[in-house]
Amino acid sequence: MVMAGGAPFAILRTTAIIVDTSNAELRAIGEVLSALIRRPAGFPVAVSPMGSTPIAGAISLRLESRPTLGEEGYELTVTQDSARVVANRPAGLFRGVQTIRQLLPPEIESDMGVNRVDWSLPALTITDQPRFAYRGAMLDVSRHFFTVREVEQYMDLLALYKLNVLHLHLSDDQGWRIQIDSRPKLTAMGSLTQVGGGTGGFYTKQDYAEILRYAQARYILIVPEIDMPSHINAALIGYPELSCGQRPPALYSGTEVGWSSLCVDKEETYALVDDIIRELSAMTPGPYFHIGGDEVKTLTHQQYVKFVERVQTIVTKYGKTMIGWEEIAQARLNPTTLTHMWKSDSAAAAVAMGSKLILSPANKLYLDMQYTPSTELGLHWAAYVEVRDSYDWDPATYMKGVTERDIFGIEAPMWSETLRNITAVEYLAMPRLTAVAELGWTPQSARSWESYRTRIVTHQRRWNYLGINYHRSPQLPW
Ligand code: TNX
Numbered sequence: 001m002v003m004a005g006g007a008p009f010a011i012l013r014t015t016a017i018i019v020d021t022s023n024a025e026l027r028a029i030g031e032v033l034s035a036l037i038r039r040p041a042g043f044p045v046a047v048s049p050m051g052s053t054p055i056a057g058a059i060s061l062r063l064e065s066r067p068t069l070g071e072e073g074y075e076l077t078v079t080q081d082s083a084r085v086v087a088n089r090p091a092g093l094f095r096g097v098q099t100i101r102q103l104l105p106p107e108i109e110s111d112m113g114v115n116r117v118d119w120s121l122p123a124l125t126i127t128d129q130p131r132f133a134y135r136g137a138m139l140d141v142s143r144h145f146f147t148v149r150e151v152e153q154y155m156d157l158l159a160l161y162k163l164n165v166l167h168l169h170l171s172d173d174q175g176w177r178i179q180i181d182s183r184p185k186l187t188a189m190g191s192l193t194q195v196g197g198g199t200g201g202f203y204t205k206q207d208y209a210e211i212l213r214y215a216q217a218r219y220i221l222i223v224p225e226i227d228m229p230s231h232i233n234a235a236l237i238g239y240p241e242l243s244c245g246q247r248p249p250a251l252y253s254g255t256e257v258g259w260s261s262l263c264v265d266k267e268e269t270y271a272l273v274d275d276i277i278r279e280l281s282a283m284t285p286g287p288y289f290h291i292g293g294d295e296v297k298t299l300t301h302q303q304y305v306k307f308v309e310r311v312q313t314i315v316t317k318y319g320k321t322m323i324g325w326e327e328i329a330q331a332r333l334n335p336t337t338l339t340h341m342w343k344s345d346s347a348a349a350a351v352a353m354g355s356k357l358i359l360s361p362a363n364k365l366y367l368d369m370q371y372t373p374s375t376e377l378g379l380h381w382a383a384y385v386e387v388r389d390s391y392d393w394d395p396a397t398y399m400k401g402v403t404e405r406d407i408f409g410i411e412a413p414m415w416s417e418t419l420r421n422i423t424a425v426e427y428l429a430m431p432r433l434t435a436v437a438e439l440g441w442t443p444q445s446a447r448s449w450e451s452y453r454t455r456i457v458t459h460q461r462r463w464n465y466l467g468i469n470y471h472r473s474p475q476l477p478w
Contacts, residue, residue, distance in 0.1 A: 134409025185238025
C-alpha cells in the first residue's frame with residue numbers, strides 16, 4: 001500500500017459504480033458495493049455500464065488479464081477523481097470491494113442512514129493478493145445445530161475479512177445435519193438432538209443449496225465434512241446393523257469422543273458410505289470432500305487404514321478431492337489428498353506422499369479454545385489461546401520438515417460443544433478470526449503483532465454497527 005498523499009476521493013450522490021453490466025457476475029459485485037453504501041449514506045450509488053459514464057467521478061470495477069494477480073488478487077487505485085479496482089478474476093474484484101469497505105468510515109456498516117459522514121476514500125494504491133490459496137473457517141453444526149441464517153451470519157464475517165472457505169462439520173455423534181435421500185433414517189433418527197439435549201435439526205437439500213448460494217456470492221467455498229469411521233453415532237441410530245462401537249447407538253447429547261465406529265469389515269458399510277458421498281458430492285459444486293477420520297479409538301490400525309484407503313477411492317469416484325484430519329496420514333494417500341493437521345507432527349508423513357497440508361494447530365487456531373481460564377465459553381484441552389497466540393506465529397516454520405510449499409492453507413475450526421447460538425460463536429471468533437485472516441493473507445515479512453493490535457481495535461465500531469459479539473481482549477489497546 002502506498003499512500004498517495006493527495007486529496008481523497010469523495011463518494012457523492014452523483015457517484016456511479018461502473019462495471020461491465022453485460023456480465024451478470026460482475027454486475028452482482030457492483031450491486032454489493034452499491035448496497036453497502038446506499039443505506040448509511042442515504043443515496044443510491046447506481047451501478048452503470050462501462051463506457052456510458054466517464055471514469056472520472058466514478059468507482060470502476062474491471063477485469064483485466066493480469067495473471068500475476070491470480071484468483072483473488074486486485075489492484076486498487078484511488079485518486080481525487082476516481083477509485084478503480086482491477087483484478088484478473090471476479091473473486092479479486094469482490095476482495096477489492098471489501099478493501100473499499102474497510103477504507104470507508106465505520107458508519108459504512110450501519111443499517112440506517114447516518115448523518116454528516118464524510119464518505120471519502122484516501123488517495124492511495126494497493127496491490128494485494130493472498131499468501132495461501134485456502135483460508136478457511138470451520139463450523140461444527142453437529143454438537144449444536146445452527147440455522148441457515150446463523151451460518152450466513154458467520155459467512156458475513158468471513159467475507160469481510162477475505163477468508164474463502166467455510167468447512168461445515170455436518171455429522172458427529174450428537175447429530176446428523178444433512179438430508180440424504182437414499183438414507184432417510186440419517187436425518188429422521190439422527191438429527192433429533194444436540195449437546196445438552198436440545199432438539200437439534202438438519203439442513204434440507206434446499207437449505208444446503210441456500211447456504212451454497214450465499215457462499216458463492218461471497219466467493220466462499222463450502223467444504224462438507226462427514227466424519228467417519230468414528231464420530232458416527234448419529235448415523236448409526238437409524239442403521240444400527242452397521243455399528244461396531246462399544247455402546248448401542250442411541251441419541252447422544254454428551255461430549256466424549258472416539259467411542260463410536262462404523263463396522264469397517266462389513267460390506268454394507270461401504271454401501272452407506274457410497275450413498276452419502278455420492279449424494280453430498282452431487283449437491284456440492286466445490287472440489288473437496290472432507291471425510292473426518294479423526295479420533296478413532298475402537299478399531300485396529302489395519303482396520304483404520306483399510307477404511308481410509310477404500311473411502312479415498314469412493315471420494316475419487318465421485319470426482320472430489322479428499323481431505324481428512326491428520327490421522328489419515330497412516331494410510332496410503334493420493335498426492336492430491338489434503339491432510340488436515342490439528343494436533344501433532346503426524347501430518348508430516350503425508351507430505352512425504354506428496355499430500356499438501358491444511359494447518360489448524362489447536363493451540364493457535366482452534367477458536368473453541370478459551371482465551372483465558374475465566375472465559376465463560378469454550379474448552380481448553382489444547383491451550384488457552386489469546387489473540388496474540390492466534391496471530392503471532394509462522395505456518396512455514398511451525399512444523400519440522402514442512403515448508404511454505406507444503407502448505408495449501410490454514411483453517412480456524414469452531415467446535416461447538418459449548419456454543420448454542422451464533423452470538424456465542426462470535427464471542428470466540430472475534431477478534432481471533434481476524435488474526436487468522438491476516439495470517440492467511442499477508443506475507444510473513446509484512447506482518448507484525450504491534451501493527452495488527454493497533455489496527456484491529458479500529459474495527460471495534462464496525463463490529464458494534466454490525467451487532468457482532470466479540471471479546472475485549474486485554475492484549476489490545478481498545
Ligand atoms: C477434537 S479436532 C476434535 C473434536 C472436538 C474438538 C474440541 C478434531 C479433529 N477432533 O471432535 O470437538 O477437539 O476442541
